Amino acid sequence: MKLTNPTSIQVGLLGMGTVGTGVFNVLMRNQSEIMRRAGCGIEVTMVADLDTERAKSLVGPNVQVVADARAIIANPDIAVVVELIGGYGIAKQLVLEAIEAGKHVVTANKALLAVHGTEIFAAAQRKGVMVAFEAAVAGGIPIIKALREGLSANRIEWVAGIINGTTNFILSEMRDKGLDFDVALKEAQRLGYAEADPTFDIQGVDAAHKAALMSAIAFGVPVQFEKAYIEGITALGAQDIRYAEQLGYRIKLLGITKKTAKGIELRVHPSLVPAKRLIANVEGAMNAVMVHCDALGTTLYYGKGAGSEPTASAVIADLVDIARLNTANAAQRVPYLAFQPDAIDNTPVLDMGQVVTSYYLRLNVADEAGVLASVTSILAKLDISIDAVLQREADEVGGEGATQTDLIILTHDCVESQMNLALAQMQQLTTVLSPITRIRKEELV
Numbered sequence: 001m002k003l004t005n006p007t008s009i010q011v012g013l014l015g016m017g018t019v020g021t022g023v024f025n026v027l028m029r030n031q032s033e034i035m036r037r038a039g040c041g042i043e044v045t046m047v048a049d050l051d052t053e054r055a056k057s058l059v060g061p062n063v064q065v066v067a068d069a070r071a072i073i074a075n076p077d078i079a080v081v082v083e084l085i086g087g088y089g090i091a092k093q094l095v096l097e098a099i100e101a102g103k104h105v106v107t108a109n110k111a112l113l114a115v116h117g118t119e120i121f122a123a124a125q126r127k128g129v130m131v132a133f134e135a136a137v138a139g140g141i142p143i144i145k146a147l148r149e150g151l152s153a154n155r156i157e158w159v160a161g162i163i164n165g166t167t168n169f170i171l172s173e174m175r176d177k178g179l180d181f182d183v184a185l186k187e188a189q190r191l192g193y194a195e196a197d198p199t200f201d202i203q204g205v206d207a208a209h210k211a212a213l214m215s216a217i218a219f220g221v222p223v224q225f226e227k228a229y230i231e232g233i234t235a236l237g238a239q240d241i242r243y244a245e246q247l248g249y250r251i252k253l254l255g256i257t258k259k260t261a262k263g264i265e266l267r268v269h270p271s272l273v274p275a276k277r278l279i280a281n282v283e284g285a286m287n288a289v290m291v292h293c294d295a296l297g298t299t300l301y302y303g304k305g306a307g308s309e310p311t312a313s314a315v316i317a318d319l320v321d322i323a324r325l326n327t328a329n330a331a332q333r334v335p336y337l338a339f340q341p342d343a344i345d346n347t348p349v350l351d352m353g354q355v356v357t358s359y360y361l362r363l364n365v366a367d368e369a370g371v372l373a374s375v376t377s378i379l380a381k382l383d384i385s386i387d388a389v390l391q392r393e394a395d396e397v398g399g400e401g402a403t404q405t406d407l408i409i410l411t412h413d414c415v416e417s418q419m420n421l422a423l424a425q426m427q428q429l430t431t432v433l434s435p436i437t438r439i440r441k442e443e444l445v
């Protein structure tokens with residue numbers, strides 16, 4: 001849509017919660033600086049929220065507040081709709097209706113784009129409008145901009161990131177302060193980091209939404225959240241965090257996407273990361289994304305991935321882009337998924353069994369002769385080579401007189417399906433006393 005008033009672009013906000021409030025406040029506070037950058041004013045003239053009284057108290061008398069978001073979409077003066085409601089329900093309908101009405105859309109809703117992105121981008125393409133979503137991945141960090149524009153000379157080889165602040169906060173609090181999982185989660189919710197449904201955070205689903213978006217943009221493939229392998233942090237034991245430290249590693253929930261000769265890896269799971277890597281030292285709710293490319297090598301993007309104003313920063317950057325590009329021919333704009341729509345290819349996403357990585361294994365075993373040999377011979381027969389072994393004294397693990405102990409094994413790279421076979425065989429040994437813990441290990445070089 002062309003601007004009706006080129007001196008000011010009119011914006012409608014759908015949802016005046018944590019992010020909506022941040023967008024409104026930062027736009028007001030930095031109005032003149034933003035105008036100097038955008039070349040025109042960016043003005044929120046309408047806000048929709050179910051709680052109109054609360055929204056009115058936040059925006060004051062100069063902004064029209066409505067309960068029905070469709071009143072914003074119906075207003076011909078509104079050029080851009082910012083969707084900050086969340087979820088796949090009404091948010092999806094409103095985004096599609098806004099596109100249909102010829103509005104540009106900005107959204108922070110990674111769940112929506114990860115699951116329905118293909119449909120939404122196709123609709124936007126047909127209507128010649130923009131759909132911008134910097135806030136959807138790693139919040140305020142300009143990672144979409146970096147992948148789509150800053151790195152466009154490169155063949156991107158892999159992307160690995162701490163892209164969920166809630167889980168990184170929980171892991172940090174558990175390691176540093178010995179806090180219980182539930183206490184740390186409640187604190188993350190209080191600080192406004194967690195999703196409306198926090199199981200999305202702790203089960204790795206939110207990180208997988210973001211990883212699927214980064215995978216599409218890095219490799220020029222459709223958004224394929226449904227093919228992601230997802231494992232959260234709920235099964236992580238405090239002892240694994242400790243053992244990892246003793247071996248020189250930290251455990252982080254990583255979202256990883258990698259292009260290999262066979263296809264694309266797309267996975268989220270707890271990972272051992274060498275403690276000396278910068279990314280291993282990203283603590284609290286902070287996010288960080290590593291990108292490895294052929295020409296530039298490795299870069300690291302670090303900052304706040306959640307919270308009211310950090311996320312607003314990304315939403316407003318998209319508004320500035322839209323204000324600047326509004327007059328450009330639709331065909332010449334930066335493509336939604338970084339690659340031209342007819343250049344998106346169908347490189348397959350690999351099944352988790354085909355992924356190659358290294359592993360941390362913790363086996364609770366009987367403290368008797370021959371146990372280590374029986375375990376290592378299974379690995380040797382399956383061609384899995386061992387990097388390091390840590391065997392605790394039984395009394396260190398279980399107290400004086402204990403008859404069982406922990407055996408920790410770090411392996412070199414092998415195919416996941418081979419490791420699955422090894423785990424099944426090791427689990428059968430009568431000297432292996434409880435389910436084996438397996439955590440993947442990423443050297444990130």
Ligand SMILES: NC(=O)c1ccc[n+]([C@@H]2O[C@H](COP(=O)([O-])OP(=O)(O)OC[C@H]3O[C@@H](n4cnc5c(N)ncnc54)[C@H](O)[C@@H]3O)[C@@H](O)[C@H]2O)c1
Nearest residue numbers: 015016017018019048049050084085086108109306307311
């Ligand atoms: N909070 C963060 O730090 C953060 C960071 C990045 C992305 N996001 C994403 O941003 C979006 C918004 O998150 P949030 O934390 O601001 O959520 P929130 O729950 O604080 O705000 C949502 C707001 O939408 C309103 N709402 C619900 N249904 C509505 C409807 N039908 N019409 C109008 N308003 C309606 C609610 O009343 C609420 O005020 C989500 O997609 C979330 O995943 C949030």
Ligand SMILES: N[C@@H](CCO)C(=O)O
Nearest residue numbers: 164165166193195306
């Ligand atoms: N729940 C998300 C919010 C930002 O997307 C997080 O914890 O990182």
Ligand code: NA
Nearest residue numbers: 134137139141
């Ligand atoms: Na971002």
